[in-house]
Amino acid sequence: MMSNCVLAVLCLVVTLICVQASDVPVFIWGKPSVTYVPALSQYKTSEFSALIESQSGADTFTLVFVEDSLSSEDLSQCKLGTQTCFRNLANLNRKSYLPNVQNPLDTFDVEDKNVQIVKVSEDGTLSERVTPKGGAVVILNLQGDDFASHDALIDNLYNRFRAEFDKTLAIYTAKTPSFSYPTLIRQRRQAKQDTPQPDMKTFTVENTFIIAYEKFSAGASDQDITEVSFNKIDKTDSNSSDPGTLQIELNGPGGVLVFNFLLSQGSWQIVGVKFDNTDYHLRHRVDVNQHFSYHCNRLEYFTVDGKKRILFEEVQLQPHWESEGTEKFTRFGDAWDCIGFTSPGILTGLFLVAIFIFIGAYGITWMMDIRTMDRYDDPKGKTIIVSAAE
Incomplete structure (x- = not known):
């Protein structure tokens, strides 16, 4: 009831x-x-x-x-x-x-x-x-x-x-009504629609190389750089006969981009980048585990004099050497991101913590050195005399 x-x-x-x-x-x-x-x-x-x-x-x-x-x-x-x-x-x-x-x-x-x-x-x-x-x-x-x-x-x-x-x-x-009143009606929960992903450009060399990026731009460092498009990718013969080297070439109406990779001691590196026959250098070295891909939201290269630059936005790439195995290489491995493990904010926080620890330890040692009196003055007796030696 x-x-x-x-x-x-x-x-x-x-x-x-x-x-x-x-x-x-x-x-x-x-x-x-x-x-x-x-x-x-x-x-x-x-x-x-x-x-x-x-x-x-x-x-x-x-x-x-x-x-x-x-x-x-x-x-x-x-x-x-x-x-x-x-x-x-x-x-x-x-x-x-x-x-x-x-x-x-x-x-x-x-x-x-x-x-x-x-x-x-x-x-x-x-x-x-x-x-x-x-x-x-x-x-x-x-x-x-x-x-x-x-x-x-x-x-x-x-x-x-x-x-x-x-x-x-x-x-x-x-x-x-302009005001929505709350209701006690139980509504079905629906998953939020995924945010539409940006248009990614992907190029592959069968069983050798994969690259995906949102945008590639090139131009002078002191000016706004312009977007460059590619429509073809090839594996080229490098000057070295070392089987641990790999050279990839991206071609398009805007120019030719060449990547040089090196496999050494279980990791691969980007050892050279050339765009329109001009060498570009990355400020931070790319050295990634052999079975990992490399991801970066802004992969930026500069010429030696710093007057020109090229920029990949939201790029992920991975080279593959056929000697790694017979299994086909069709997708990226786990991503190694370009963001470092220790940011400036973390370093600043550690520095401040170290200062506070030092101040606290210094204060504790001072307090531990405080000694209590072992003799007290008697108001009815003789006045205590403390010599200089004491």
Whole structure:
């Protein structure tokens, strides 16, 4: 019995919150017979329709001011300095406020010939001519999201039409709520979509070499370098007969890039890079385990005089020597990244820790050297005399 009660309460709470998530506030004013309702009342569409029918009739001209989105939070939190954005609406003497009305616009049949839909521009211009008459309904769609200017437009339009037709009923509401209420509905968790990866360019020499990079650029060091594209890769015969050497050549309309690799003592190295017959040198040596690939977000080479440079962005490469085994070389091995194990921030932290340790140890040794008194002065006896030797 208790579990059934708890389940019923939970279902009621979920229903109330879900309904509230689609509700919008409504202001009604203009006719002296407008009924005051409790501030916490919640109206369904049918109940709101009955309320409007009781206030309007064949002799009533109805104005419906509609925002794209509006919630009770907008009415209470929108401020201009210390004053509310809805000053004119707040100064109305007789008005009804319904904080939660479910789809209030469904009350009005847009296909009815007595219902006219008009757009109100930000300067107050109407898209169509409006003639106030009994039984007519005009839905005025407000443009933009400036509540303060909309409050002034509503006041001006209402006073203008009220001067032409005395029995005018005004309604201020919105199409959708602007505030998302939390719900107790359990939703299925979905994995976030992966961020689209950049367009990587990949070149391979069968069972010999793989390189993948996002962008390659070349130019003067003191200027913006330009991107260079390649469309062909080849393994070339190096000048040395050493089987531990490998030379790879990338060709394209922008130039020719040559890599020279050396396999020595279980690791491979980049021993030379040449672009358009000009030698380039890396400031940090590339020396990687034989079965590892090399990855770097910015692999930058300079000429000896430092006037020219080439740059690989997000590059990963790996040479392969056929003597390593008969298995085909088709993908990268584990990546050895160009970022060092010890960064400047880590070194700074270690240096500061060492200073604090030194200061703390020095202070502790001083405190350990403090000696307590072994003789005390007796106020009734003879004064203690301490000689210089002591």
